[in-house]
Amino acid sequence: MKRSFRKYHRILGIIISIPLMLTVLTGMLATFVREWSLSIGVSASFLLSIHTGEIFHLEGIYPILNGIGLIGLLATGLSLSGLFGRKTRQNPKN
Numbered sequence: 001m002k003r004s005f006r007k008y009h010r011i012l013g014i015i016i017s018i019p020l021m022l023t024v025l026t027g028m029l030a031t032f033v034r035e036w037s038l039s040i041g042v043s044a045s046f047l048l049s050i051h052t053g054e055i056f057h058l059e060g061i062y063p064i065l066n067g068i069g070l071i072g073l074l075a076t077g078l079s080l081s082g083l084f085g086r087k088t089r090q091n092p093k094n
Contacts, residue, residue, distance in 0.1 A: 002079075005076045006080060008076050009073065009076035012069065016069035016073060019065065020069070026048070026050045026051035
């Protein structure tokens with residue numbers, strides 16, 4: 001069971017890493033451009049359109065896909081951690 005979860009966790013991690021990294025980086029850069037008036041040659045509105053998926057016409061589903069991917073990674077990661085595994089009770093010998 002753990003072997004299949006490891007496989008799914010690895011595949012899901014690779015797939016979800018690109019959109020999550022894009023979301024994180026564009027969100028940070030948009031904040032830098034707006035709040036700190038950092039000039040990087042790209043407008044904050046363009047960065048936010050990438051951040052929300054609007055530039056790819058995915059603004060309605062992009063956050064949902066990011067969320068589903070993260071929930072999948074959390075579920076497989078927690079199952080691999082052994083937090084929810086069966087614990088055997090050892091009976092003390094009298």
